[in-house]
Each structure stands twice: as structure tokens, then as C-alpha cells.
Amino acid sequence: MHLEIVTAEKVVLSEEVDQINAPTRDGRIGVLPRHEPLMTILKPGEMTIIKNGERIPFAVSGGFMEILSNRVVILADTVERADEIDEARAERARALAEERLKNAQTDRDIAMAEVKLRKEVVRLQVAQMKNIRRQ
Known part of the structure; x- marks a missing residue:
């Protein structure tokens, strides 16, 4: 599925991924391809992306996530990869x-x-x- 992570300053990520795990207001959510459409609020926490078997951790400070079948858009306050x-x-x-x-x-x-x-x-x-x- 295609994932876009956007902050006010830049597009942080725009690529195909296998899975997204994110902290939402209602708890952690796992997103796989063909997920049910959803709009949710992100809370500060660890967000992980899995691509080709590799787990990539990010720190997210809050924002919104929109899921539309095979496309996910995250509008975040701030997002940082672990290595950054x-x-x-x-x-x-x-x-x-x-x-x-x-x-x-x-x-x-x-x-x-x-x-x-x-x-x-x-x-x-x-x-x-x-x-x-x-x-």
C-alpha cells in the first residue's frame, strides 16, 4: 500500500509499505493493505513501518491518519526516524x-x-x- 507522511515542513515519506503500526487516540492500530477506510487522531508515540520485512521505527508527536483501502496519509505535527x-x-x-x-x-x-x-x-x-x- 502507498504511505505518505507529511508535516508542515515537508513530505517525510512517500513510498510503498507492507504494514503500518501507529498510536491512535483509541489505542495502537495495525494497518495492512485493503484496510477498512478510517480517519483517526494520532497521539504521541512510536510508529513503525514494515517494508520488505524490515521494521522502521519513527517517533510521532501527534496528528491525523487517513486510511483509504491501499493508500494511507499521515498528517503529523512532527515525525522522526529513529536514526535521525x-x-x-x-x-x-x-x-x-x-x-x-x-x-x-x-x-x-x-x-x-x-x-x-x-x-x-x-x-x-x-x-x-x-x-x-x-x-
Whole structure:
């Protein structure tokens, strides 16, 4: 099936894949060719693509996924392949988000810090999967 992953800045991926596993608001979803049409909200988490038996991990920070039989379009806030994530930078960002959460005073500040912390934890988890290339 054809997969397109798009962010506000660029087309991240546009190619044929065998399977997509993505974190949605209602739980993880696996998408195979000829999947039932669906529009869903993505939540921050690990998204994997399987192509020719190779498992390719991505960190997604949220967005939308539209499934139309043999075509999937993902409109994401941000998407990073595991091999694009700088672990040291992500660790610093995680520590900063934890500090902001600890010092947050308003509900809005707490919510923003929690979202940022979740994004950085996901980035670190996905970055640690760089060498895992199996189904």
C-alpha cells in the first residue's frame, strides 16, 4: 500500500509499505493493505513501518491518519526516524521538560509540560531502537 507522511515542513515519506503500526487516540492500530477506510487522531508515540520485512521505527508527536483501502496519509505535527534522533539532545530536552513540570504553577503550564515530556520520552524510546530492524 502507498504511505505518505507529511508535516508542515515537508513530505517525510512517500513510498510503498507492507504494514503500518501507529498510536491512535483509541489505542495502537495495525494497518495492512485493503484496510477498512478510517480517519483517526494520532497521539504521541512510536510508529513503525514494515517494508520488505524490515521494521522502521519513527517517533510521532501527534496528528491525523487517513486510511483509504491501499493508500494511507499521515498528517503529523512532527515525525522522526529513529536514526535521525540525537539521543543526547533528546535526553536534555526530557530533563528540561521534567524540570518545567516540577515548577509548573498553572493547569495550562502543567498540561504543556506533560505534553513536552511525553514527546521527549517517546523520542528517547524510539532512538534506542536504531539497531532493531526486524518484524
